[in-house]
Amino acid sequence: MPVTPVLTRRWNTPESWTIETYRRLDGYVALRTALAGDPDDLIKLIKDSGLRGRGGAGFPTGMKWGFIPQGDGKPHYLVINADEGEPGTCKDAPLMKADPHSLVEGIIIAAYAVRANRAFIYLRGELIHAGRRLRAAVAEAYAAGYLGRDILGSGFDLDLVVHSGAGAYICGEETALLDSLEGRRGQPRLRPPFPATHGLYASPTVVNNVETIATVPYIVNYGVDWFRTMGRERAPGPKIFSLSGHVTRPGQYEVPMGTTLRELLELAGGVRGGRALKAWTPGGSSTPMLTAEHLDAPLDFEGMQEAGSLLGTAALMIMDETTDMLRVVRRLTQFYAHESCGKCTPCREGTSWMVKILSRLERGQGDASDVDTLVDACDNIFGRAFCALADGATSPIVSGIKYFRDEFIPVSAVTSKPDPTPGGDAAGNGAPAPTPGAYAGAH
Structure with missing residues (x-):
């Protein structure tokens, strides 16, 4: 192109x-x-x-x-x-x-x-x-x-x-x-x-x-x-896209607005190792994840909204078929829990508890109902804080469960019983303390 x-x-x-x-x-x-x-x-x-x-x-x-x-x-x-x-x-x-x-x-x-x-x-x-x-x-x-x-x-x-x-x-x-x-x-x-x-x-x-x-x-x-x-009618001009993750040649690619991920992957040499694309973010971790079904969606503001996500900062994190989506979501949620300024109760408390639930699911100790609890918590957090950090924290969870729900339910969920409190006792024992997730760079 x-x-x-x-x-x-x-x-x-x-x-x-x-x-x-x-x-x-x-x-x-x-x-x-x-x-x-x-x-x-x-x-x-x-x-x-x-x-x-x-x-x-x-x-x-x-x-x-x-x-x-x-x-x-x-x-x-x-x-x-x-x-x-x-x-x-x-x-x-x-x-x-x-x-x-x-x-x-x-x-x-x-x-x-x-x-x-x-x-x-x-x-x-x-x-x-x-x-x-x-x-x-x-x-x-x-x-x-x-x-x-x-x-x-x-x-x-x-x-x-x-x-x-x-x-x-x-x-x-x-x-x-x-x-x-x-x-x-x-x-x-x-x-x-x-x-x-x-x-x-x-x-x-x-x-x-x-x-x-x-x-x-x-x-x-x-x-x-x-x-x-350059670009499209409602989003003209050039745009710098950041490609990272499981891609052959990660880096910055400047192309017209409205370019598709399929075209960008061609420039970047495709998914690393010739593997299949599993998931990707169009604008950083605070934008809902998409899948290979959205390869041809225009990467601009309206195109991403129609696909169910947001263009955000145009940071495309590419995840191949080997990716453990539960682990990805847990690490991203840890990042938001760590970075919450603590001003708003839904964000301060909600992100911390969601980390505990996700950690328990990752250890295989959770229950299928925990997934519903996560979705319900996100619904109570979204739109109820002073800024968009809380909304962004819900994006990996909601989109991850939407497309990869089976990966969030432990195999032992059929026979195991849930703990009385998510992640252990009231002090958080039994769940790792929230730590910042890996990040590559800005808002």
């Missing part, structure tokens, strides 16, 4: 992270074009392009920018969510390492559009090398006059700060991120009010993902019509 690198086109260039390489390959051309125009025209351009958020929700970017009230006398802020913590997701980290100036240029253009004079990159603390590259790129941009006072003689001022978080998955949620950025414990806020009017420091704030903002300079340079030649 044809692949046209856009966001990844500089990645293999020697010293791609330097300002010299970036400017040699059309870098900061879009910035001059943007600063010569009106901010409202920029917002309209992004709206017309159909660019949608690449961080998971897929909200129209131009519409989000348009929500920022103008002439309100308050400072406006732009915050970049670089807290890439969603299991299986590893697209933003290589982008920031290989081409940090594309993000910096996108930030300056976006800040100009929403009239923000201060911007922040909230970076996942573990991304040490990405942080070094970003800070070096910001310093280069200041030295070149792209940041600071009176940028390129336009009269527009912008300061950009790279802030490293402390490694909490919950800080990938935008309001928890804002609380953390303000120096408080990262916990989700009750909404409304929304960040567009009461965000960072109770002021109008735009929060966008790294990949979303890095796409902006290309739209400014090449236009709406060019951008819409």
Whole structure:
């Protein structure tokens, strides 16, 4: 299938992270074009392009920018969510390492559009090398006059700060991120009010993902019509997909939105060892798993919803026929139990008890009724918490039971009797303590 690198086109260039390489390959051309125009025209351009958020929700970017009230006398802020913590997701980290100036240029253009004079990159603390590259790129941009006072003689001022978080998955949620950025414990806020009017420091704030903002300079340079030649009508443009797990050539693949997993697997050399595909996630572990029946479903927001899942962060974790689905679900549930901030009772208590039940089933000591208990617990957790972490925690369980229910029922269930309490006694004895599951990278 044809692949046209856009966001990844500089990645293999020697010293791609330097300002010299970036400017040699059309870098900061879009910035001059943007600063010569009106901010409202920029917002309209992004709206017309159909660019949608690449961080998971897929909200129209131009519409989000348009929500920022103008002439309100308050400072406006732009915050970049670089807290890439969603299991299986590893697209933003290589982008920031290989081409940090594309993000910096996108930030300056976006800040100009929403009239923000201060911007922040909230970076996942573990991304040490990405942080070094970003800070070096910001310093280069200041030295070149792209940041600071009176940028390129336009009269527009912008300061950009790279802030490293402390490694909490919950800080990938935008309001928890804002609380953390303000120096408080990262916990989700009750909404409304929304960040567009009461965000960072109770002021109008735009929060966008790294990949979303890095796409902006290309739209400014090449236009709406060019951008819409890729992808589908309701989800245009290119997209970076992260393939991991049981795949021959794992890595980042940039293809048009709407590409199918079948096509991506062809690029990646197929399932490892020539085995059959058993299950996969379209957008990280917080999106419902799919099976080989969905190989030809379009990988975009609407296509995944029709298939019964979500595009999320486009992190495709591939699982072959040898995979123990009960073990996968138990490990993912442990991750969510560990990463729950504890603010909401359904999430704090529910995830912990679901780990105990899953652990007991994995040891072959459970009962068939435990599977129904898990489904019932997920039903009581979903939609009853401040943020989407609780909803995401139910996804592996509900989808795993939907497609692989037989693997959750122990062979001994016919003759065994269930323990009086899930996972042992009230102190949790008899069940392993929740520990973080393996993860590959962001929200």
